[in-house]
Amino acid sequence: xxxxxxxxxxxxxxxxxxxxxxxxxxxxxxxxxxxxxxxxxxxxxxxxxxxxxxxxxxxxxxxxxxxxxxxxxxxxxxxxxxxxxxxxxxxxxxxxxxxxxxxxxxxxxxxxxxxxxxxxxxxxxxxxxxxxxxxxxxxxxxxxxxxxxxxxxxxxxxxxxxxxxxxxxxxxxxxxxxxxxxxxxxxxxxxxxxxxxxxxxxxxxxxxxxxxxxxxxxxxxxxxxxxxxxxxxxxxxxxxxxxxxxxxxxxxxxxxxxxxxxxxxxxxxxxxxxxxxxxxxxxxxxxxxxxxxxxxxxxxxxxxxxxxxxxxxxxxxxxxxxxxxxxxxxxxxxxxxxxxxxxxxxxxxxxxxxxxxxxxxxxxxxxxxxxxxxxxxxxxxxxxxxxxxxxxxxxxxxxxxxxxxxxxxxxxxxxxxxxxxxxxxxxxxxxxxxxxxxxxxxxxxxxxxxxxxxxxxxxxxxxxxxxxxx
Numbered sequence: 203x204x205x206x207x208x209x210x211x212x213x214x215x216x217x218x219x220x221x222x223x224x225x226x227x228x229x230x231x232x233x234x235x236x237x238x239x240x241x242x243x244x245x246x247x248x249x250x251x252x253x254x255x256x257x258x259x260x261x262x263x264x265x266x267x268x269x270x271x272x273x274x275x276x277x278x279x280x281x282x283x284x285x286x287x288x289x290x291x292x293x294x295x296x297x298x299x300x301x302x303x304x305x306x307x308x309x310x311x312x313x314x315x316x317x318x319x320x321x322x323x324x325x326x327x328x329x330x331x332x333x334x335x336x337x338x339x340x341x342x343x344x345x346x347x348x349x350x351x352x353x354x355x356x357x358x359x360x361x362x363x364x365x366x367x368x369x370x371x372x373x374x375x376x377x378x379x380x381x382x383x384x385x386x387x388x389x390x391x392x393x394x395x396x397x398x399x400x401x402x403x404x405x406x407x408x409x410x411x412x413x414x415x416x417x418x419x420x421x422x423x424x425x426x427x428x429x430x431x432x433x434x435x436x437x438x439x440x441x442x443x444x445x446x447x448x449x450x451x452x453x454x455x456x457x458x459x460x461x462x463x464x465x466x467x468x469x470x471x472x473x474x475x476x477x478x479x480x481x482x483x484x485x486x487x488x489x490x491x492x493x494x495x496x497x498x499x500x501x502x503x504x505x506x507x508x509x510x511x512x513x514x515x516x517x518x519x520x521x522x523x524x525x526x527x528x529x530x531x532x533x534x535x536x537x538x539x540x541x542x543x544x545x546x547x548x549x550x551x552x553x554x555x556x557x558x559x560x561x562x563x564x565x566x567x568x569x570x571x572x573x574x575x576x577x578x579x580x581x582x583x584x585x586x587x588x589x590x591x592x593x594x595x596x597x598x599x600x601x602x603x604x605x606x607x608x609x610x611x612x613x614x615x616x617x618x619x620x621x622x623x624x625x626x627x628x629x630x631x632x633x634x635x636x637x638x639x640x641x642x643x644x645x646x647x648x649x650x651x652x653x654x655x656x657x658x659x660x661x662x663x664x665x666x667x668x669x670x671x672x
Contacts, residue, residue, distance in 0.1 A: 510552025
């Protein structure tokens with residue numbers, strides 16, 4: 203390739219160079235060790251340097267857009283396939299931002315930002331917000347915000363407000379996506395920039411076609427909010443206001459999915475309920491209840507997650523105030539009978555978290571023999587192993603915390619039957635369920651041992667045991 207590039211430089215042919223970059227892109231996509239050794243020798247001797255030099259050279263000679271477009275496309279592939287090498291030379295693509303702008307082409311600018319989106323997506327390994335899964339117990343995060351900011355953090359922090367202020371819809375979306383991929387930019391020392399971003403988010407949300415993206419950005423911010431040292435409640439106020447407004451949008455499925463997910467993330471944020479006003483909280487709960495009744499599983503699951511999070515984490519004073527309008531026990535009973543598995547396991551986890559909280563007043567308002575009976579029914583039905591696992595966890599928590607709502611013998615019988623089923627039907631279990639089933643087996647084994655220590659076997663009751671002396 204080196205002689206080819208040298209020859210293309212001498213011939214000064216835009217079409218020849220464009221063809222070479224397309225070939226280069228196909229090489230980069232192969233993800234091979236040979237490619238790494240050839241194209242990424244050192245920080246200053248790699249494919250990124252070649253790409254930047256090409257863009258700068260093309261700019262100086264005022265040639266067509268084909269070369270920079272293909273160059274940035276290859277750069278995007280490098281960021282996706284080889285994020286480590288891209289990170290080592292991150293200052294190179296940052297430095298030619300002005301060269302990109304000098305072409306005055308919106309498509310090229312958006313493609314340039316796509317490079318950073320690809321890199322950040324690979325680096326952060328973010329879980330897709332559309333895959334609403336389990337509702338974890340609130341924990342102190344393992345990762346702390348880095349005290350020092352990388353060149354990329356500083357660069358993106360400066361450019362996001364600029365992109366959000368743009369009149370070009372593609373650049374606004376690029377700014378929103380970058381904001382969602384760099385939630386750590388919300389730090390107290392950049393409070394002025396935060397104010398600007400918040401104002402721009404509100405402005406963007408006035409456009410119907412951007413509401414989904416705005417909700418997605420807010421949700422991404424909130425997933426890492428516990429890492430952020432912000433004493434001001436303004437962020438929660440702005441975010442809750444936007445989400446409340448977006449929850450009332452009818453007919454747009456994407457906006458519903460993103461907004462329902464973002465509300466569930468909002469309720470997970472420490473100290474959220476201190477800053478939410480009664481009317482806003484009531485509005486978000488009404489929206490969550492409506493979402494939980496949606497026919498689409500993603501929306502319904504996010505709605506159940508929001509309701510469950512409020513039930514398990516809200517302070518009792520606010521819970522008691524909202525209880526005047528919402529029958530939370532009835533809501534939980536309806537959700538645990540829902541036909542969608544994700545809806546059911548989200549509420550099972552929430553009720554389990556509630557029983558672990560030791561908040562007797564809230565627990566007495568939610569727990570009922572109907573809920574525990576339904577959990578045993580789910581265990582016996584075995585329609586979904588995640589639902590089964592979370593049912594076992596809930597029943598264990600109920601017994602452990604001594605809530606006398608179900609007979610131990612009934613639970614033990616269901617556990618023994620389930621254990622026997624898993625042992626005799628191992629070959630029928632789908633590959634995608636193996637990890638869940640293994641976790642279920644281990645949990646079940648421990649739970650059965652605990653039950654046997656505290657109650658007689660239900661099977662032993664069916665026949666009399668002869669004395670050992672007989």
